Amino acid sequence: MEIDDLGDWRRTHYTADITPELDGQEVIVMGWIREIRDLGGIRFIVLQDRLGKVQITIPESKVDEEALRKSSSLHRQDCIAIKGIVRGMEKAPRGVEIIPKEIKVLGIAKHPLPIDVTGRTPADIDVRLDARVLDLRSDRSQAIFKIRHVVLEATRNFLSKRGFLEVNTPKIIASATEGGAALFPVIYFEREAFLAQSPQLYKEELIIDFEKVYEIGPAYRAEKSHTRRHITEFISIDIEEAFVTAEDVMRLAEELMQFICRVVREKCKEELEVLNHNVEVPKLPLKRLTYDEVLDELRELGIKLEWGEDIPTMGYRALGKVHPYFYFIIDWPTRLKPFYIKPKDDNPEISEGFDLMWSWIEIASGGTRVHKKDLLMKRLKEQGLHPESFKYHLQSFDYGMPPHAGWAIGLERLIMMLTGIKNIREVVLFPRDRFRLTP
């Protein structure tokens, strides 16, 4: 089949804008063929563009011969442009259809396609990711990424309105930031460098300059985890604020959660319907469970943990059954938190760190930070880290570091919660995990 040039054709309407009121008007629509139903003397083509779908109807007796010939050789997923007349028609979907006068074939699709975009013959996640560009055309994928967009937009609006400055910090770094998670080494000319696991240290330093900052950017973890909630490259929503404590930024976090849920509920009704999912707007304040209370609850559920022990996955799963929505876990033992989390003044065994949970999954974590240099150096050493490798970070504490607090949200985990999607890879366009590096 020959491919036509776009020429002077320009789209006059999106498919979604084709309504019965346009009856008789000539329009040009462009998009991809979702499906074709050929009844012999009449042919129906469902055309999909970024905003929706419209039916193209080709009755043999009423369509120009050239257009008829072209329409007979079309396939699913071919990219076409239609110049035609809108016709109000009760029998058509949405009560409207387009009768083509002229058809341009702009791009052709090779058949058979690797997956069925209509979703009637569902493919495994691995097959879908191998054919990701095609897979992203499905109603399901379109709904997920529309919601993702709305969440990012709402987050930026919310933080911006509250005076936070959006920043971007380096993703190629010289040495480990927090300890803990494994880093990906990269060859940086003649030196070794690493991909940043978090913007933590940079955003704290920037507090001196801007007081309230946020960053929405990638974070890299070289963990060998292979589960439905782990990827090696994810997007972290990070905030840091001066002159506040954990409780202040917890309020900010829960208000953001409430705002996001409200916006998604309002703006993404159709998408939530496609995903057969419901989002409830949480009532504030969210529950705040202390680490000790969590231990007590788990003990009652038959899971016994020593004080100071981290909560294993089984524990979180059990906890998620009792608390199926949002809640905080506060008052964590200091030893379970990174060096930059502030120990309580009246009891240094317990920290001012918190986790924001949704059911059994950790959505965010944060806390009041250590802002006194000597304490920070002490904490570094306690965690087996070397102050020398934090030279520049520590230096910033000589320039009037204010008390501050902040948190980081795992965007993908939040999207999982908002879409009901069970595999984190489905909410990332081109996910990276322990075994997948392509496409």
Add this chain to the structure above:
RNA sequence: GCCCUGGUAGUAUAGUCCGGCCUAGUAUAGGCGGCUGUCGCCCGCCCGACCCGGGUUCAAAUCCCGGCCAGGGCGCCA
């Protein structure tokens, strides 16, 4: 790093336990033909697969061993 499960047409599956009427079934996609109101259109015909290597056996999709690939879980981590 450890553990479990699986790999059959483009896709999704049946068959695998307990080897043999499997010349590998079904759906969908694809090809051809028919059909003027479909909207998971319909009808007929056709195309197309046992992950790779070795072994056991008269006989292997089926049992055994190794490899590769994939999914899930634990630990770690967000």
